[in-house]
Amino acid sequence: MTEVTSKSAGPEKKKYLIGKPDITPAHLDEVDLERLSLEIAHRTQADFGTASLEGGDDQGQFTMELLRDPETNTLHTLSVELTEQHVHELQERHQSALIIEQDEELFLQTHSGLQEMSQHPVFAPANAKELKVSIKVVDQSGVAVPGARVDLMGEVWSDQQVTNTQGNVTLRLFGETLDSLEELRIKPAIGFWSKIILDPNLALKDNIVTLSALPASLNTPQSELWGNKAVGNVAMPAGNRIRVAVIDSGFADGHPDVSAAGGRGFAVDGNPDEDWKLDDSGHGTHVAGTIGALNNAIGMRGVAEPVDIFPLRVFPKASFSKLIAAIDTAIELNVDVVNMSLGGTKESQLLRQRMQAARNAGILLVAAAGNSGGPVMYPAAYPEVMAVAAIGKVGSFPADSFHSRHVTPHKSQDGQYFSAAFTCYGPEIDVCGPGVAIISTLPGPGFGSYDGTSMASPHVAGVAAALLSLSPAIQGMARNAARSQALFDAVLNQCQSLGLPAERQGSGLPVLRAASTPPPPSPSADESWDAVSDLIRRALEAARAIKENG
The missing domain is CATH 3.40.50.200 (Peptidase S8/S53 domain)
Known part of the structure; x- marks a missing residue:
């Protein structure tokens, strides 16, 4: 038998981005990122026994990725796992000649109706009775719709389930009655519009919800959206x-x-x-x-x-x-x-x-x-x-x-x-x-x-x-x-x-307009000055010609 311990035991490491500012302050030396990457690899190997360039996900080793400009192959950013002590040392040594930022997470920008789910506390009295409600989700022809997310909310409890291959789902709520249910939501995986039913009139069994098909499918003519x-x-x-x-x-x-x-x-x-x-x-x-x-x-x-x-x-x-x-x-x-x-x-x-x-x-x-x-x-x-x-x-x-x-x-x-x-x-x-x-x-x-x-x-x-x-x-x-x-x-x-x-x-x-093209790009400042100079030159030549012919 082995005692269970935390994988994160030891100094906490986080992922950081390391690079240089566009302009290095005059009183500081510019950082050589190639040399710095080797120094960091050597330091982490000395402290933790192993370091990995360009990848590696072992919990016991630090990882570092070298990000290079695709046109010049110049190293512009290090993506590296470091401890706060390492970061502090780098900041002390290089000050504003080095940029060190935590590698932050990014998120998809799709809004799901399920995100609006009421955040009822997961709490019910010890003697609260279970309310079990069965629902079948079908299309307009009565064919089962599998893979649809079904959410049922009451006053104090809610449940979320996904329909099976027969379009069926059973939801269990505690401390609720059929009269206290507030909202039923169905979010299909593909092919159908979502549906919200307020104050749903539900029975314990034999409930059917019918979804409407989207106008675009593989089996219908191309739809204009x-x-x-x-x-x-x-x-x-x-x-x-x-x-x-x-x-x-x-x-x-x-x-x-x-x-x-x-x-x-x-x-x-x-x-x-x-x-x-x-x-x-x-x-x-x-x-x-x-x-x-x-x-x-x-x-x-x-x-x-x-x-x-x-x-x-x-x-x-x-x-x-x-x-x-x-x-x-x-x-x-x-x-x-x-x-x-x-x-x-x-x-x-x-x-x-x-x-x-x-x-x-x-x-x-x-x-x-x-x-x-x-x-x-x-x-x-x-x-x-x-x-x-x-x-x-x-x-x-x-x-x-x-x-x-x-x-x-x-x-x-x-x-x-x-x-x-x-x-x-x-x-x-x-x-x-x-x-x-x-x-x-x-x-x-x-x-x-x-x-x-x-x-x-x-x-x-x-x-x-x-x-x-x-x-x-x-x-x-x-x-x-x-x-x-x-x-x-x-x-x-x-x-x-x-x-x-x-x-x-x-x-x-x-808005795109048929049979129209964007205007030509505006000239740069240099191009504009060249055009003005050309006009002046032509005007002087014309004046000279008039004087000579006069």
């Missing part, structure tokens, strides 16, 4: 395909209505060339479908079909370091647009540096503002990133679905659109996009309806890809900051104000 109509679908010209990276939870490879051109995995210790083809949550597949679902006879079409989609999988356990590695890969792949339907509340100087590097490589960065209903999250809050808030459309979903909970008094001038209740907002918002009752592709394969700024962001990324395909002038620019800024400005120029507060819509909703 409200989000696509709102931003406008235009025919993209043949020729160079636009490359879009989707930094997310992966991709359901083999879905008949959306495809990928390639990808990379950063989420697990597996094969990075294969792991991106997995999507446990379905989030990344949903986002990819919104951007580029195939314009075929089934399901739906994406905003920017056809495009080349590159899923970069950072979930589960996404963090700053994984996002940095994914951004570096996007630069390496020469993508044109990056979608990031993720975020966190903490700011990172080192992450922002890589956002700047991506912009300098000609890439437009688009990110979800966040779903907390508070300040805009990172990376969307960085000025280098196009921050997208979420809107919904009145009448685009059943009144008894989860989606109805997101309607707010913040309405557009024509009353069609509303700012979503969950969306983050603030002065950082650049644009808004469809983010309530958004139907897109899911593993299974199938289709599902999601809410979130996660859904708004890919609509805008799709618009950007379509605009780029329609603008040979921007495509032909060198891959630098001027190119990414030109595309940023092109998206803003396509915006239509909805009459919402600026902190909730930014410049408004970007």
Whole structure:
């Protein structure tokens, strides 16, 4: 027999990011990150007996990953496990010549109706009786719906279960009666609208709930969805395909209505060339479908079909370091647009540096503002990133679905659109996009309806890809900051104000217009001065000619 102890016994270690500021203070020496990485590896090996470069997950060893610029191979960031003592020593030695940040977690920006579940205390009197309620969930033809999440809430107790292959579920609540039940919620995995029934009239047995099918499926003609109509679908010209990276939870490879051109995995210790083809949550597949679902006879079409989609999988356990590695890969792949339907509340100087590097490589960065209903999250809050808030459309979903909970008094001038209740907002918002009752592709394969700024962001990324395909002038620019800024400005120029507060819509909703192309990019300051100089030169020459001929 072995005594059970904690795996975390000994000095606590946390994951940190280490890098340099853009400008090293004059009174300090610039840090050589290559040398520092060797010093840290030697220190951890001396203290703990083992160290691992580029990976390793053994509880007894420290791990360190070296993140390099894909174009120069220069080491720009260390992702390393350290103790607080190690961090203190590094800060004492290098002061502000070194940036040390904790490697913070990032979250998907999808809003689930289940998150609103009443947080009743798990408490009931010792003599409380059990209430057992059986429910069957079916479609409109009476066929069982398996895999649906069922939530039943009473005054003091609640239960959550998933329907079996026969569509059945049994919920057990303590201290409740049939008369004290307040709300029944059904969230299907794929294929159907969600449903909320207030003050449900339930029996102990033989209860049936019927769900309505979504308008998009593999067995019905292609459906035109409200989000696509709102931003406008235009025919993209043949020729160079636009490359879009989707930094997310992966991709359901083999879905008949959306495809990928390639990808990379950063989420697990597996094969990075294969792991991106997995999507446990379905989030990344949903986002990819919104951007580029195939314009075929089934399901739906994406905003920017056809495009080349590159899923970069950072979930589960996404963090700053994984996002940095994914951004570096996007630069390496020469993508044109990056979608990031993720975020966190903490700011990172080192992450922002890589956002700047991506912009300098000609890439437009688009990110979800966040779903907390508070300040805009990172990376969307960085000025280098196009921050997208979420809107919904009145009448685009059943009144008894989860989606109805997101309607707010913040309405557009024509009353069609509303700012979503969950969306983050603030002065950082650049644009808004469809983010309530958004139907897109899911593993299974199938289709599902999601809410979130996660859904708004890919609509805008799709618009950007379509605009780029329609603008040979921007495509032909060198891959630098001027190119990414030109595309940023092109998206803003396509915006239509909805009459919402600026902190909730930014410049408004970007709308593609058929048979129109973005204006040519504005000249730089140098180019403008050259043009003025040329006009002056021509005027002087004309005046000289007039004088000579006079």
